[in-house]
Amino acid sequence: MLELDAIDKKILKVLQENGRVTTKELAAKIHLSNTPVYERVKKLEKSGVIRKYKAEIDPEKIGKGTIVFIMASMNKHTKDVVENFKKQLMSFPEVMEFYYISGNHDVMLKVMVADMHEYKTFIEEKLSNVENIYQFQSIFAISGERKSVFEI
Numbered sequence: 001m002l003e004l005d006a007i008d009k010k011i012l013k014v015l016q017e018n019g020r021v022t023t024k025e026l027a028a029k030i031h032l033s034n035t036p037v038y039e040r041v042k043k044l045e046k047s048g049v050i051r052k053y054k055a056e057i058d059p060e061k062i063g064k065g066t067i068v069f070i071m072a073s074m075n076k077h078t079k080d081v082v083e084n085f086k087k088q089l090m091s092f093p094e095v096m097e098f099y100y101i102s103g104n105h106d107v108m109l110k111v112m113v114a115d116m117h118e119y120k121t122f123i124e125e126k127l128s129n130v131e132n133i134y135q136f137q138s139i140f141a142i143s144g145e146r147k148s149v150f151e152i
Helices: 006-017 023-030 034-046 079-090 116-125
Strands: 066-074 095-100 107-113 133-140
Touching: 006 023, 006 034, 023 034, 066 079, 066 116, 079 095, 079 107, 107 116
Parallel strands: none
Antiparallel strands: 066 107, 066 133, 095 107
């Protein structure tokens, strides 16, 4: 784990709010000169604290406004089986997130589709054909919020 000081934390907060901010704008926001800010950002990137920069897309605007959480159970739980299971599920464009979990189920998926018809097709043509899955439960999101900034 990398030791983060107050300046690193400020940099990360600003970058989470706007990953396209320039070094000059970032330096002004945290009251530091350009060169140290640039060097700190590069250090955070190189260490893996900052993994990548990406755009946040509104699912409603691209026709993927139905969010479904799927709780699934597996027949086998060896490391290789779980990795192959994850790889297969994550290859489906509808699956946005995969979590190997504890509790009554083994896996939780976040799936995004246009509507119930597309979800039905996903279940029938993809999920039901995945090896090692023996049951699943669907939970449909009515509404939701997501933090855009992870507090450090």
